[in-house]
Amino acid sequence: MLRPYFLTVWKSSGGLTKDTRLQKIKKDAVRITRYRSLTDRVLANKQNHVYNEKTLAQTEQLLDINPELYTIWNYRRDILLERFKTCDSDAIHDIMKNELALSVEYLRRFPKCYWIWNHRKWCLEYDCLTNWDAEMAMIDTFLKADSRNYHVWQYRRYVVDRMKLGQTSQEQLDTDLQEFNYTTKMINRDISNYSALHNRSRLVKMLFENSPESATVFHTKNKYEFLVQEFQMMKTAFYTDPDDSSVWIYLKWLLGDYFIDSISKEQARQVVETAIADINELNELELEDNGVDNQWCLKTLVFLEQQLRKKSDRACLAHVVVAQFEEKIFIQVPGRLQAIGSVVLVQADFDVENNVIYDMFAVGSQFQLFQRVSHERRLFVPDKQASAQYDDCVKVRGPLQRQFRRVQVVQHRPAQKTDLSGDSEVFGVLDEELLDQEITEIESPKFHKLFLQAQKSFSVFVLLLRRSHDAT
C-alpha cells in the first residue's frame, strides 16, 4: 500500500557482472542525458509558468517515462486549468476525455500508481459531463484483470458516490443494490475476494439503513431472513475452501453483534446454533481428510460460543470453575467457551488421579470436537520440557491465544503453596472461602458446592459436571 510503485528500480547495481555492468552504464548514459535534459526543460518551464500546447506535450513525454513524477502531474493540471479559463463545459469535457484516455493507458502499465488514479479523480471533479457508464466499464475491466486491486475498488466507490450525487433517493437505493449484486457476482466468481466481501459489508449496512419498508430486496428490513440467506451463501463458501480466511472473517461479522443484537433472542440462538452445528460438521470432515482440525473452524466455534452465551437467559456469575489436581491448580473457566479451552488443556496437562476431576473432563469433553483435541493432545504438550514447543502446538493466535497462554502461566507455577491472592485475573474467584484454604483440602462435597454455584452461570457444562460428580 504505502509501497511506492517505482521503488524497486532504485537499487544498487549489485548482481551484475562486471561486463554487463559496464554495458548498462554505457547504455544508460545516453538515456540519462536525454531524461535529465527533458526533466530540466520541463521543470524550468514550470518555474516560469509556461502554459501552452508544447509544454503540455512535454509533460506527457516525461510522464510516459515516469508516471510517478507527481510534480509533473501537478504542472500538467496547472496548464489545463489555465486553458479551462477560456473553455465551456463541452470543451472541458473533450479535454478531460483525452486525459482519461491517457490515464487508462498509463494505468494498464502501472495499475497501482497512486498519482495516476488521483489524476483521474481530478478529471472527474472538473468535468460535469462525465460518462459514468464508461467509467464503470473501465473499472470492471480493471477488476477483471486484478479482482483485489485496492485502488480500483476505491475508485469504484468514488465513482458510485459521484454518480449518486445526481440521483433521487430511490435511484440511490437502486445503485446501492446494483453494487450489492455486483459483490455477489464477484464472490461467486471467487469466494476468496475479500475486497468484494468488504464492500458487501458496507452495502448491507447502507441498504438496511436506507431502505424504506416497501423496498423489495431488503424488503421487510428483516435482518433475520437476510442472515439466514447470507449464512447459506457463506456455508457454500467455507465448504468450498475451508482454509480461506476471507469468508471466515466475513462470517464473524455476520454472526457478530450487528445482526445478532437486532433480531430476537430466539432467532439469534437458532442462527448461531445452526452455524455451530454446520461448522462442527465441516471440522469433522477436515479432520478426516487432513488429520488435523481446521483452525478457522475452531476459532469461529469459540467466537460463536461467546455469542451464544450472550443470548443465554442465565446471567454469568463469576465465571469460575475450580479444578484441583496434584499440582494444585485452579483454572478459570468463564462460561462454556473457555471451559472448552480449558478442558483441552487440563486433560492434556495433568496427571489425573482425582476421579472427580477425571470424570469432569471425560464428561465435559462430550463436546466431541474438544474431546478429540484433548485426546490427541495436539493443542498442548503436557511435558513441561516440551512447553518450549508451545508456539508450534497452539495454532490459535490473536485474542483467543490469551486464554491458552493464561493456562500456560498456571502450569509454570510452583507446585507448593500456590498463592492465589494477587492473581485474580488468572484465577478468578467464585468462592473466596474456598480459595482461602489449602487446595488439597477441597474434596468432593466442596466441588459439589462449587458446581452448584457455577451451574447458575453456565448450565450445560455444569450440568455435565454434576452428573459426573454424582457418578462417583
Place this chain on the structure above:
Amino acid sequence: MTSLDKSKHVAYIKSLDDQKQFLEYWLSEHLRMNGIYWGACALFLMRAEHEFDKKTLVEFILNCYDSTYGGFGAFPKHDSHILSTLSALQLLKMYDALDVINDKKPQILQFIKGLQLPDGSFQGDRFGEVDTRFVYTAIQSLSILESLSPDIVDPAVDFILKCQNFDGGFGMVPGSESHSAQIFTCLGTLAITGHVDKIKDREALEWWLSERQVENGGLNGRPEKLPDVCYSWWVMSSLSILGRLDYINGDKLREFILQCQDLEEGGISDRPGNQVDVYHTLFGIAGLSLLGYEDLVPVDPVYCMPYHVTSSIKKYPYD
C-alpha cells in the same frame, strides 16, 4: 541460522547515492527525500548514522524546500508534498538539525495546516488526494514541530475513527477496505494525539492484525495476500501500539525477514530471493527492532524513528 548482516546493509545503504551512472537513480527522484529517510533511519537503528554526512544531508533538504507552497519536495525543484515534508522533518529531527528551518517554520506550518479539509482529513498537496496516510504524515510533522492544537487534532481524530470497518481494521478513507499499512497510519495518528482509547471493536482489530502471519512466518497486508517484509513494520507497529506484540510468532517472523536479506550485496527485499530496496531494508530492520532482535536500537512504533530521538518530542496535549 543466519543473522542480520549489518555491515552489508550499511554498505548497501551507503552505495545508493553512488548509482548516478544508472538510469534508475534518476527515475526515482520523486522518492529521494523518502528514500534518504528510509536509509538514514535504518542506519540509526544499526548505530551507523554517521555514515551519512550531516552537512550534505542538510544542504540537500534545504534545496528541496519549495518556497512557493511552503513544504518540502522530494527533490530540488519538485513540488511540496506532505509525504516528502514529513521525511525532511524526520531527517532533521534525527540528525538534530531542526534549527536550520527556524526561519521557515511559519510557512511550513501554514503549508501543513492548509492541507486539512473541513472533514478533518488531509490532502497530500493542493490537488485533493485524500488518504489516512496524509493525516498521519501531517500529524506527525506537526508533532515533530510541536505545533499540534485541538482545532487540528480533534477533527483529524474524528476522520480517522470514521475509517474503521466491519472487521475492526481501517482503510484509506471512510468505506475503503482495511489494510495493514492504513491501520498503522490510523493508529499512529491516534497514538501521537493520545486518543488510542477511542478505538471501537479493539478486539476485532487485534484479531484481524493477528491473522496477518502466514505459514512461512511473514506478514501480509490484507487477507489472502502474499507476505511482504514491509508488513513486518505496518502490522507489528500497530500491534505494538495496541500492546499485543505477542499475537505474532516473533521467531518465525524474524526468520522470514532474515531470509529476505541479500547476503552478498546487502539490503532486504520484499520476499526471499527478490531484488532488494531501501524501503524494505528499513522496514525489515525496524520490524526486527520492534521484536527486540539483533541488538538493534529500539524503534518507536508510533514515529518510526529511534526512541532516543522521539523521547525529546513534546507529548500532546501540551501543558
